[in-house]
Amino acid sequence: MPVDHTKNIIEVENVSFGYNEELVLEKINFNIHKGDYLGVIGPNGGGKSTLLKLILGLLTPSQGTIKLFGIDVRNFKEWWRVGYVPQKVVNFDVNFPATVFEVVSMGRYGRKGLFRQLNREDRKIIEQSLEQVEMMEYRNRMIGDLSGGQQQRVFIARAMAAQPEVIFLDEPTAGVDVPSQGKFYDLLKKLNRELELTLVFVSHDIEAVVHDVTELAFVNKALTYDDHPIDISHHKLEKLYGHKKHILYKDNKNK
Amino acid sequence: MMEIFQYGFAVRGLEAGLIIGLIAPLIGMFLVLRRYSLIADTLAHVSLAGIAMGFLLGLNPLFTAIGSTVLSSVIIERLRLSRKVYGESALAIFLSGSLALAVVLISLSKGFNVGLLNYLFGSIVTVTQTDVYVIAALGTVVAILIWLLYKELIYITFDEESAQVSGIPTRLINTLLIILAALTVSLSIPIVGVLLISALMVIPVVTALQFRQSFVKTIFIAEAVSLFSVLVGILTSFSLDLSTGGTIVLVSLLIFMVTLGMKRK
Numbered sequence: 001m002p003v004d005h006t007k008n009i010i011e012v013e014n015v016s017f018g019y020n021e022e023l024v025l026e027k028i029n030f031n032i033h034k035g036d037y038l039g040v041i042g043p044n045g046g047g048k049s050t051l052l053k054l055i056l057g058l059l060t061p062s063q064g065t066i067k068l069f070g071i072d073v074r075n076f077k078e079w080w081r082v083g084y085v086p087q088k089v090v091n092f093d094v095n096f097p098a099t100v101f102e103v104v105s106m107g108r109y110g111r112k113g114l115f116r117q118l119n120r121e122d123r124k125i126i127e128q129s130l131e132q133v134e135m136m137e138y139r140n141r142m143i144g145d146l147s148g149g150q151q152q153r154v155f156i157a158r159a160m161a162a163q164p165e166v167i168f169l170d171e172p173t174a175g176v177d178v179p180s181q182g183k184f185y186d187l188l189k190k191l192n193r194e195l196e197l198t199l200v201f202v203s204h205d206i207e208a209v210v211h212d213v214t215e216l217a218f219v220n221k222a223l224t225y226d227d228h229p230i231d232i233s234h235h236k237l238e239k240l241y242g243h244k245k246h247i248l249y250k251d252n253k254n255k
Numbered sequence: 256m257m258e259i260f261q262y263g264f265a266v267r268g269l270e271a272g273l274i275i276g277l278i279a280p281l282i283g284m285f286l287v288l289r290r291y292s293l294i295a296d297t298l299a300h301v302s303l304a305g306i307a308m309g310f311l312l313g314l315n316p317l318f319t320a321i322g323s324t325v326l327s328s329v330i331i332e333r334l335r336l337s338r339k340v341y342g343e344s345a346l347a348i349f350l351s352g353s354l355a356l357a358v359v360l361i362s363l364s365k366g367f368n369v370g371l372l373n374y375l376f377g378s379i380v381t382v383t384q385t386d387v388y389v390i391a392a393l394g395t396v397v398a399i400l401i402w403l404l405y406k407e408l409i410y411i412t413f414d415e416e417s418a419q420v421s422g423i424p425t426r427l428i429n430t431l432l433i434i435l436a437a438l439t440v441s442l443s444i445p446i447v448g449v450l451l452i453s454a455l456m457v458i459p460v461v462t463a464l465q466f467r468q469s470f471v472k473t474i475f476i477a478e479a480v481s482l483f484s485v486l487v488g489i490l491t492s493f494s495l496d497l498s499t500g501g502t503i504v505l506v507s508l509l510i511f512m513v514t515l516g517m518k519r520k
Contacts, residue, residue, distance in 0.1 A: 056420045057420070058416070058419065058420065077422070078422075079420060079421055079422030080421065080422060082420065084416075084417055084420040084421070086414065086416055086417055092413075092414065093288070093413075095464065095467075096288065096413055097288075097463075097464055097467065097468060097469065097470050097472075097473040098409070098413060098469065098470045099469040099470075102409070102469055102470050102471075103413070105406075106406075106409065106410045106413065106414070106417075106418075106421075107421070109406040109407065109410050109418075109421065109423065110410075110418070110421030110422040110423050111421075111422075112406070114403075114404070114407065114424075115403050115404075117406075118406075140469075142467055142469075158417075162421065
């Protein structure tokens with residue numbers, strides 16, 4: 001059943017951001033709708049990660065506003081509604097003493113709040129998340145002993161344990177071998193199509209994104225949005241990557 | 256060996272030592288995994304300046320040590336966050352700066368040099384009844400806070416950015432952790448001394464990490480190593496009239512080396 005992709009859950013309005021004088025992002029406008037599987041692509045240094053950090057409240061825009069579920073990001077408190085899968089496989093301590101179950105439990109912590117311990121219901125949700133990514137049988141293994149692909153599934157489960165409405169993935173396939181990547185895309189597709197979870201997949205690799213996404217945004221200082229990603233021809237992408245200052249603007253479907 | 260219990264000071268030393276042995280690895284676990292082991296050493300040197308000040312002003316050195324380390328820990332954290340100074344440089348500044356202050360304060364007031372030696376390397380003889388009460392009370396506070404903030408601490412230690420995105424107040428928790436570290440360092444001084452404190456926070460944790468177990472189990476192993484080292488260290492140093500702090504640290508080092516040797520096989 002096709003999801004109704006009209007309800008805005010994240011609104012980025014006229015957002016600019018710069019380090020020192022130089023603008024990294026300029027006048028960004030776009031919305032993420034409920035049920036979207038949005039691919040965000042662009043060259044390295046084009047501002048993808050900065051845009052992600054702005055939406056996640058890790059950076060504050062120099063100009064413009066970002067709203068999550070209708071609330072300005074600066075006043076947003078319900079962070080459990082927003083899941084995050086970082087570029088983990090590349091930069092995490094493989095000797096860290098934690099089991100798969102302990103890592104996925106972390107996903108519940110923000111939602112529980114300070115001074116409150118996990119109860120039986122939390123543990124049930126954690127186990128469900130592990131089952132959804134098919135990692136239940138690894139629950140007592142050390143996180144560092146798993147392969148890159150398995151670790152990435154565990155981090156997906158951690159994000160899911162908070163029962164979020166949208167999950168942001170930052171270059172999630174970096175450091176994951178190619179066969180596991182295919183399985184990983186299938187998992188994401190399943191989460192989006194079957195559980196109607198909104199996904200935002202940030203990557204410099206077009207190949208990684210272009211398979212299953214329902215929307216595509218191209219970020220290189222400015223942002224180009226496309227809700228028919230299949231239409232994106234190689235010619236167009238070449239143009240987007242090749243000419244940094246001359247970007248085709250396509251109308252956002254909500255305008 | 257049992258005659259140790261006939262001496263009040265020895266019993267006080269054991270009581271204080273076991274409490275320290277309990278809380279040091281709890282804090283050490285998070286410091287080691289965050290590559291922040293050096294903070295313990297830095298705060299220990301800061302506490303020396305505090306102790307010297309206590310002697311000079313005629314106050315209980317334990318109190319002045321606690322005051323100076325807690326204050327410095329907050330400033331160190333601020334400096335690190337401001338990014339005006341690299342985190343490690345901030346530690347180096349405080350480490351040498353406070354040592355300089357301590358030396359100047361010591362030279363100002365002559366006559367407490369013997370007592371000071373005990374504070375440098377630890378001695379159960381220095382533990383007063385007041386110290387035991389203070390160590391027990393603050394040790395309980397540290398242990399309870401670690402237990403209450405366990406979920407936030409483990410998440411921040413594993414992945415600070417994701418913890419922040421999930422809504423955990425990372426700045427608050429980081430500041431609390433460093434204050435708890437400062438408290439633990441100050442409380443450990445009478446037993447292991449300024450120069451050996453970081454060993455007590457680091458060695459049992461590093462030993463436990465060799466077993467590659469879950470976070471919870473690793474904490475328990477570190478606790479066992481730490482408590483065993485303190486107990487055997489104090490008893491041995493009492494029987495053979497050796498330095499308490501030095502003996503405790505050597506016992507824990509011995510366990511660490513045996514663990515490494517076992518892994519080889």
